[in-house]
Amino acid sequence: MHRYPDTWYSRTLADTRERPVLSGSLRVDCAVVGGGFAGLFTALQLARGGMRVAVLEAQAVGFGASGRNGGFVSDGFASGEAMIRARVGAAHAQALQDLSAEGVEIMRSAINDLQIAGAMPVDGLLRLRRFDRAEDLKAAATPDMPYLDRAAIRQRVASDRYLHGLEESTAFHIHPLNVARGLAAEIERLGGLIFEGSAVTGADYSASPKVLTMARGRVEADQIVLATGGYSGPLEPRLRRAMLPIATYVMMSEAAPELLATAIQTPMGIGDDRRASDYYRLVEGGARLLWGGRITTRAANPEGITRELRAEMIGAYPQLAPLKTELAWSGLMAYARHRMPQIGELSPGVWHCLGFGGHGLNTTAIAGTVLAEKLLGKTDRIALFAPYGLDWAGGPFGLAAAQGTYWALRVQDWWRERKSSNR
Secondary structure: OOOOOOOHHHHOOOOOOOOOOOOEEEEEEEEEEOOOHHHHHHHHHHHHOOOOEEEEOOOOOOOOHHHOOOOEEOOOOOOOHHHHHHHHOHHHHHHHHHHHHHHHHHHHHHHHHHOOOOOOOEEEEEEEEOOOOOHHHHHHOEOOEOEEOHHHHHOOEOOOOOOEEEEEEEEEEOOHHHHHHHHHHHHHHOOOEEEOOOOEEEEEOOOOOEEEEEOOEEEEEEEEEEOOHHHOOOOOHHHHOOOEEEEEEEEEEOOOHHHHHOOEOOOOEEEEOOOOOEEEEEEHHHOEEEEEEEEEOOOOOHHHHHHHHHHHHHHHOHHHOOOOEEEEEEEEEEEOOOOOOEEEEEEOOEEEEEOOOOOOOHHHHHHHHHHHHHHOOOOOHHHHHOOOOOOOOOHHHHHHHHHHHHHHHHHHHHHHHHHHHOO
């Protein structure tokens, strides 16, 4: 059995079917390497377009970051609007933002149209601020995303830590592992093939058709999509050198609905807008609290990280000090140096689709969609991501820089909050 790590998501699977290991030879139109959201959305759209597609997953569908994350679906990119405009110009930046918003709706439609079991979608996201500045939030507010003052925030959460915020009604949160498995089931219903425990160990891109090899199998394909994310192995060095595998952490509380109700009175997801932010949400109808945050560039002791996350939780909600942590886990995300998705063509007929750390699940949905549109000859919207290529991420120096930047951001967050509290 291709087991998942022990998480709340793996403990609450709606569908526990196993998928076969590839054995023997197979011929398809497109082979997708990686069974996370990026690979699954690509394969889904290709199957809908009539291509014969096979997904090759080293472990199990959604094994990596796709099945372990916070479950938030909202628009925007990790790079931030100002940096995107500075790099590509206002019109191009708006087109990218429109794609990001479209990704939210693609994910929402997939869940609703496919009636994915155990998806658990819950509408709404509170973006809260812990220092006293509101002009930019008020300027950004819209009818779908109203500004919240301190009194309005207190109606939703019983915390003195938050001073200003926005309520984003178009965002939502989900059970990501059940959604990934639901997408896989639809790909199979459309005639696509999915193989688990089938790590690709070799590739010949010069052959016609191209060839991928596994321990027990071989796939010939006209097109290949590499969507391996933070778990990218040695198969394609160009991808490994262009991304940073960053670990992030999540903890799940015991079931304590009455205690949690003293702190959080909204089913919406919640995230603070610090540069080193925390994000959290109630699950199981308010019975448990899922809390995520922190990043490290090397695997850290989950117990130590959990203590840090608990300290953050109790700092925001002192009344939750008695709340016990039942489970904690981590996962690797792929970050690019430019903090944007990396979607494009490595060589004729070989495509890459990764770099989704920090963006939200909507980005995987739109990335797979525009890549599939390109392969099907429908649109060239993938070109909007061309300015964000496979830049060298810096190797060990890049990891050290990323960790140092994160620590510096945490200090900046602390200083801004300290100045606010002294006013």
